[in-house]
Structure formats: structure tokens, C-alpha cells
Amino acid sequence: MEILVTVALVVLLVGLILLGLASSANSRREQLRTAARLTAIEQKLDAVVGHLGITVRERELPEVLRLIFADQRVAAVKAYRDETGASLLEAKNAVDAIAARHGR
Numbered sequence: 001m002e003i004l005v006t007v008a009l010v011v012l013l014v015g016l017i018l019l020g021l022a023s024s025a026n027s028r029r030e031q032l033r034t035a036a037r038l039t040a041i042e043q044k045l046d047a048v049v050g051h052l053g054i055t056v057r058e059r060e061l062p063e064v065l066r067l068i069f070a071d072q073r074v075a076a077v078k079a080y081r082d083e084t085g086a087s088l089l090e091a092k093n094a095v096d097a098i099a100a101r102h103g104r
Contacts, residue, residue, distance in 0.1 A: 057101075061079065061083050061084075063079045064076050064079050064080050064095065064098065067079055068095065068098060068099045068102065068104050069102075071104075073095060073099070076095045076099075077091045077092050077095050078091075080094055080095050
């Protein structure tokens with residue numbers, strides 16, 4: 001009887017692990033799908049803004065500006081990523097643009 005309970009618990013544990021793995025894969029797939037849709041929306045918005053001739057400035061974060069003025073570009077990129085959740089390339093481009101606007 002004790003062996004049956006142990007086997008049942010092991011089967012239940014394996015089932016829960018497999019369920020967790022499947023859920024994780026679906027979640028990751030959904031994140032990738034959402035990221036792709038967001039990128040497409042941003043590209044369309046950029047095209048509309050460009051067509052209308054509107055200049056949209058990135059929000060300037062005080063910590064990022066302080067680091068730019070202190071000639072700490074890498075730290076500024078990290079701070080930008082921490083604040084905005086941007087990718088490394090997006091953050092680098094944004095920090096470069098902010099620095100250029102401020103003559104740095």
C-alpha cells in the first residue's frame with residue numbers, strides 16, 4: 001500500500017513538472033508574439049509621425065543625463081535600460097541621441 005502511495009506521488013510530481021514546462025513554453029511563445037506585434041505597431045507609428053513631420057523627443061531621464069555629462073556612456077545606457085526596459089541597441093541609440101541634443 002505504501003508503495004502505491006509513493007508511486008502515485010511520483011506520477012503526480014512528474015505531471016506537475018510537465019505542466020509547468022508546457023505553461024512556460026506557451027508563456028515564452030506569447031511574449032515573443034507580443035513583442036513582435038509591439039514592434040510592428042511602433043514601426044507604423046514612427047511612419048505616421050515621420051509622414052506628418054512631427055518631431056517626438058525621447059523622455060530625458062535625469063540620471064541618464066547626469067551620466068552622459070559625467071562621460072559615463074555605458075552607465076548611461078544601463079540606466080536608460082533600467083528605466084525604460086529598452087533593448088541594448090535601443091538604449092544605446094537613445095543615449096547617443098540624447099547626448100547629441102546636449103552637444104556631448
